[in-house]
Amino acid sequence: MYKLVCFDVDGTLIDNTASIWHVFHRHFRVDERIRNDAIRGYKSGKITYEEWAMHDVMLWHKMGKQRSDFISAMVSSKLRLMDGAMDTLSALRKRGMKLVIISGSISIVLEHLLPRYQEIFDDVFISHIHFDDKGGISSLKATEYDMEGKATALRKVALKHGVSVNECVFVGDNTNDVGVAKEAGLSIAFNPKDKSLVEASDIVITCADISRILPHILG
Numbered sequence: 001m002y003k004l005v006c007f008d009v010d011g012t013l014i015d016n017t018a019s020i021w022h023v024f025h026r027h028f029r030v031d032e033r034i035r036n037d038a039i040r041g042y043k044s045g046k047i048t049y050e051e052w053a054m055h056d057v058m059l060w061h062k063m064g065k066q067r068s069d070f071i072s073a074m075v076s077s078k079l080r081l082m083d084g085a086m087d088t089l090s091a092l093r094k095r096g097m098k099l100v101i102i103s104g105s106i107s108i109v110l111e112h113l114l115p116r117y118q119e120i121f122d123d124v125f126i127s128h129i130h131f132d133d134k135g136g137i138s139s140l141k142a143t144e145y146d147m148e149g150k151a152t153a154l155r156k157v158a159l160k161h162g163v164s165v166n167e168c169v170f171v172g173d174n175t176n177d178v179g180v181a182k183e184a185g186l187s188i189a190f191n192p193k194d195k196s197l198v199e200a201s202d203i204v205i206t207c208a209d210i211s212r213i214l215p216h217i218l219g
Contacts, residue, residue, distance in 0.1 A: 002186060002217055003163045004098040006154060008172035009105035009126065012190050014113060015082045015208060018174060020074075020105050021056060027073035030059050049149075053127060053142035066135040070108050081113055084211030089120055091214055098122045098161050102153045104146035104176055123160070125153045150180035169217055171210070172197065188213050 011018045025035055035056070042052040092099060100123045101110075107128040110117040118124065125145040132138040145153035150170075158165050166185035170177070175194040181187035181201050189201035191208060198204050205212050 001167070001219070002097070002169050003167045004100060004157065004161055005092055005169040005171065005217060006100040006102045006157070006180070006184070008170075008174070008177055009101060009103035009109060011173040011193065012171055012210070013082055013085050013101075014105075014109060015080050016078050018193055020079075020109050023077050023079070024060065024070060024073050025056070027076060028060060028063060028065060028069070030056075030063075034059065049144075049146060050142040054140055057129060057137060057140045061137045065137065067108070067131045068135055070129075071112060074109065074112055079109070079113065083209040085114075088211045088214060091211075092217070093120070095218060097217075098157070098163075100124070100153075100157050101126055102145055102150050102170070102180065104143065123157050125150075147176050148179045150177065151183040154180050154183050171213055186216065188216060 007013050010020050017023050038047070038052050038055045041047040042049060047055070089099060099121045101121050102125045105126055107126050110126070114120070125143055127143045128141040129137060130139045130141070154168055154170065155165060158168050164185070165183055168184050169186045169188065170180050170184035171188045171190050172181065173190050173192055175196060178196050178200045181189070181197060186203070187201040188203045188205060189197045190205050190210060190213065192198050192201070192204060203216050
């Protein structure tokens with residue numbers, strides 16, 4: 001019945017965080033007032049999502065943070081793959097499913113915890129921080145497909161792979177997943193952090209083992 005499965009990252013494929021952006025801000029002790037100014041600017045429409053992301057990355061750049069500092073932040077925060085993640089991805093792949101990431105997370109998380117992610121997933125929509133030869137931040141490529149853009153990404157990959165959105169599954173956990181949850185043929189709220197996602201989803205799973213999604217997808 002389903003042919004394509006899309007995953008959020010933070011809180012879904014990766015455990016011990018609801019947002020990697022918050023993990024880095026907290027670890028680097030970024031001034032919360034400055035962070036909140038940017039959040040309010042985005043929510044009020046004064047700045048774009050890309051400008052919001054660039055604002056936050058520039059804060060880290062000005063602090064002189066290196067790639068190694070981001071790794072240290074993830075280790076200190078005990079980030080890890082969600083229980084059952086590899087078995088779940090393998091089981092879906094064996095059944096011929098297309099696998100997609102649609103997330104507001106940052107690529108360094110996957111590079112650290114799932115180094116072969118580009119081989120595992122057919123399409124990846126995520127923000128990328130690029131580092132120079134010395135480990136310093138050199139540039140940012142912010143995703144166009146977070147928040148309301150997640151539903152756009154779902155339609156895009158469905159068209160690319162020749163399936164309907166009704167044959168697509170989305171698995172996520174937070175408020176930025178509500179729009180795409182309403183769009184997918186099957187939406188699974190995995191340990192949801194927001195009531196609106198529960199209301200928008202077909203299935204709710206409150207267990208920190210992502211393999212629990214398999215019976216709902218594979219039957």
